[in-house]
Amino acid sequence: MVPPPSSNHQAIQQFLSSVLSQHGTSALPYSEDTKWLIRQHLLSLTTTSPSLEPKTATFTHNDGRTVNLLQADGTVPITFISATYNIPVIIWLIESYPRHPPCVYVNPTRDMIIKRSHPFVNPSGLVSIPYLQDWIYPSSNLVDLARELSSVFGRDPPLFSQRPKPNPNPNYHPNQSSLGSVGNTGGGGGYPRPIVRPAQYPPYGSGGAVGKVEAEDAAEVHKRNVINKLVENVHGDMLQFSKTREAEMESWFRAQSVLRGREEEFNKGLKEMRDKMEGLELHLQVVLMNTDVLEAWVRENKGKLKGGSEDIDVDNAFECVDVLSKQMLECTAVDMAIEDAVYSLEKAVQEGAMPFDQYLRNVRLLSREQFFNRATAAKVRAAQMQAQVAGMAARAPRYAT
Structure with a gap:
């Protein structure tokens, strides 16, 4: 897949945003947390090196696997x-990019060959310069990689033409001269020149037409200068627009992160409120059940006070509803009576009415009996709690909202 045939930086942005946002079977095999960085690397590369165009194509691994990259x-x-x-060149962004370096190949045309025994390019065209070997995430990037490729290949070009070609323009500017005329080999043939894409320079005229050519060149130069100035202005405006848009996108991403944090806090608070509401509803059910029990007890004992409070037997004022309640009442009464007896014994010792050794013997006997009564009361209380929970579970459907 190739982006629209335009040098417009915005078109490249749209192309990268489109291919990196795809999901499902057509999604590119990059992790979601690195797609934004991959997009930024390619945009920076096309800004500094417009000759390198981002595309998607099928890459074949050494084991035969094919993947769209x-x-x-x-x-x-x-x-x-x-x-x-x-x-x-072709710079492939492999699946683990940018945590691992890209895969770089030189891409010779039909009339080019790869230099044998090149220190950084093998016969298949694979490039292994030190910058790739020392790749460090996240500081390493494609812009520095392209500069390093230019520097390394400038010292030792990896591609040459298969045979020297004559220069069709004898009056060509000297800076455009090919490498085919640089030195001779031992056999007397011309030294093979690298790549056949030299930078373009304006040719110079010759003979008696020099004045005419110079006049024409002046008009062309003026026109070209105006066009170049316009292109520079448009390019500067585009860069400024791109930086502004990128800054806005960064602010939007930050705002999105803040909103996601607030959403998490809101969901957490909502969950806590729901938990509290469930707890209050359960507490309300318990209160309603206790209300029913108290109202039933009042109805049952309402007529017992008609004869007057002076005729009430204190021992029979409260009736235990079951065996556990009766046992709990007895244990509590014994516990409190022993507390009173120990208090009285302490007073007797302080007043000298009882010897101290007799006081100790009585306190030890009473404490032993009090301990057993308290242990029995604890077991009875646990049994009552289990019975109450079972009763609440049986009555819960009546108060369900």
């Missing part, structure tokens, strides 16, 4: 013996 296809400029040339 992003690539930067184009040329990197080099300067070799005072002439400018362009090296065709």
Whole structure:
């Protein structure tokens, strides 16, 4: 897949946003947390090196697997013996990019061959410069990689033409001279020149038509200068617009992160409120059940006070509803009676009415009996709690909202 045939930075942005936002079977195999960084790397690369164009294509691994990946296809400029040339390369962004370096290949045309025994390019075209070997995430990037490729290939070009070609323009500017005329080999043939994409320079005229050519060149130069100025202005405006849009997008992403944090806090608070509401509803059910019990007890004992309070037997004022309640009442009464007896014994010792050794014997006996009564009361209380829970579970459907 290739982006629209335009140098417009916005068109490239739209293309990258489209292919990196796809999901399902057509999604590119990059992790979601690195797609934004991949997009930024490619946009920065196309800004500094417009000759490298982002595309999607099928990449075949050494084990035969094929996968659809992003690539930067184009040329990197080099300067070799005072002439400018362009090296065709393909930069593949593998699945683990940018945590791992991309896979770079030189891409010779039909009339080019790869230099044998090149220190950084093997016969298949795979590039292994030190920058790739020392790749560090997240500081390493494609812009620095392209600069390093230009520097390394400028010192030792990896591509050459298969045979030297004659120069069709004898009056061509010296800076455009090919490398085919630089030195001779031992056999007397011309030294093979690298890539055939030199930088373009305006030709010069010759003979008696010099004045006419110069006049025409002046008009062309003025026109070209105006066009270049307009292009520079448009390019500057585009860069400024791009930076503004990127800053806005960064602010939107930050706002989105803040909103997500607030959403999490809101959901957490809502969950806590729901939990509290459930707890209050359960407490309300318990209160309603206790209300029913008290109202039933009042109805049952309402007529017992008609004869007057002076005729009430204190021991029979309260009736235990079951065996556990009766046992709990007895244990509590014994516990409180022993407390009173111990208090009386302490008073007797303080007043000298009882010897101290007799006091100790009585307190030990009473404490032993009090301990057993308290242990029995604890067991009875646990049994009552279990019975109450079972009763609440049986009555719960009546108060369900």
